[in-house]
Amino acid sequence: MTGAARGIGLGIAQRLAEEGCRVILWDVDFSQFDRRKAGFEPVLTQVVDVSDRLAVEKAFSEAVEAAGSIEILVNNAGINGPVVAAWEYPPDAWDRVIAINLNGVFHCCRAAVPHMRQRGYGRIVNVASMAGKDGVQYISAYSAAKGGVIAFTKSLAKELAADGVLANCIAPAMAETDLLREMTPEHIAASKAKIPMGRFLQIPEIAAMVAWIAGPECSFTTGFVFDLSGGRATY
Numbered sequence: 001m002t003g004a005a006r007g008i009g010l011g012i013a014q015r016l017a018e019e020g021c022r023v024i025l026w027d028v029d030f031s032q033f034d035r036r037k038a039g040f041e042p043v044l045t046q047v048v049d050v051s052d053r054l055a056v057e058k059a060f061s062e063a064v065e066a067a068g069s070i071e072i073l074v075n076n077a078g079i080n081g082p083v084v085a086a087w088e089y090p091p092d093a094w095d096r097v098i099a100i101n102l103n104g105v106f107h108c109c110r111a112a113v114p115h116m117r118q119r120g121y122g123r124i125v126n127v128a129s130m131a132g133k134d135g136v137q138y139i140s141a142y143s144a145a146k147g148g149v150i151a152f153t154k155s156l157a158k159e160l161a162a163d164g165v166l167a168n169c170i171a172p173a174m175a176e177t178d179l180l181r182e183m184t185p186e187h188i189a190a191s192k193a194k195i196p197m198g199r200f201l202q203i204p205e206i207a208a209m210v211a212w213i214a215g216p217e218c219s220f221t222t223g224f225v226f227d228l229s230g231g232r233a234t235y
C-alpha cells in the first residue's frame with residue numbers, strides 16, 4: 001500500500017486490515033502516522049519514494065521477505081502540484097508530478113507483477129482521479145499523470161488478463177485530505193461545485209470500494225475505472 005501514512009492511503013490500509021489483510025505501508029513521510037491511532041499493526045512500514053525505481057525494487061524484495069507473498073498492490077501515493085495555467089507551469093513541478101503520480105505506479109507494478117504472475121494471483125488497484133478522465137484546468141500535470149494511470153492500467157490489465165492478476169483503477173472526486181494544501185480555495189470550491197451530490201467524498205467510501213476491487217470477489221473485472229464521483233462522471 002503506497003502513500004499509506006495518512007489520508008486516503010491510510011483509510012484504505014485500515015479497511016484492508018479490518019478485512020483480515022496483513023498490510024505493508026510505504027510512504028516518504030511517516031511523521032503523521034500514529035500506530036496506536038491506526039488501529040492495526042502493519043507487517044512492515046517502509047520509507048520508499050515511489051518515483052525512485054531502484055528504491056522500489058529493493059523495498060519490494062524486503063516486503064516479500066517479510067510477508068512471504070504479496071497478493072494486493074494499491075498504488076495510492078500522489079501529489080497535487082501547483083494550481084497554475086499550463087503555459088506557466090514550472091517544468092520542475094511538472095516532472096515531479098509525473099515522476100510520482102505516473103512513473104511511481106509503473107515502478108511499483110513493474111516490481112510486483114512478476115511475483116504475482118508467478119503465483120497466478122494478484123489484485124492491483126491504482127488510484128487515479130476524476131481529473132484523469134475530465135482534464136481539469138490549472139492542474140494539467142496532475143490531470144495528465146492521472147489520465148496516464150488510467151491508460152496504463154488498461155494496458156497492463158490486458159497483458160495480465162490470462163494470468164490471474166487483475167488491474168483496475170479508481171477515479172475519486174475531491175476528498176478533504178492534505179492533498180488540498182497545494183490547492184487554492186477557488187480551486188477547491190470549483191471542484192466541490194462539480195459534484196451533483198453537493199458534498200466531498202469520504203475516505204471510508206473509497207476504502208470500501210477498494211476493498212471489493214482488491215478482493216477475490218472481483219474476478220471478472222479488469223482494466224476498469226471505478227468512479228467515486230457523487231454523480232459527476234458521465235462516462
Ligand SMILES: NC(=O)c1ccc[n+]([C@@H]2O[C@H](COP(=O)([O-])OP(=O)(O)OC[C@H]3O[C@@H](n4cnc5c(N)ncnc54)[C@H](O)[C@@H]3O)[C@@H](O)[C@H]2O)c1
Binds near residue numbers: 174
Ligand atoms: N484528496 C482528493 O481529493 C483526491 C481525489 C482524487 C484522487 N486522489 C489521489 O489519492 C491519492 C492519495 O491522496 P490523499 O488525498 O490521501 O493525499 P495526502 O497528501 O493526504 O496523501 C498522500 C500520501 O502519499 C505520500 N507520498 C507523496 N509522495 C510520495 C512518494 N514519492 N513516494 C511515496 N509516498 C509519497 C505522502 O507522504 C502522503 O502520505 C493520491 O494519488 C491522490 O492523487 C485524491
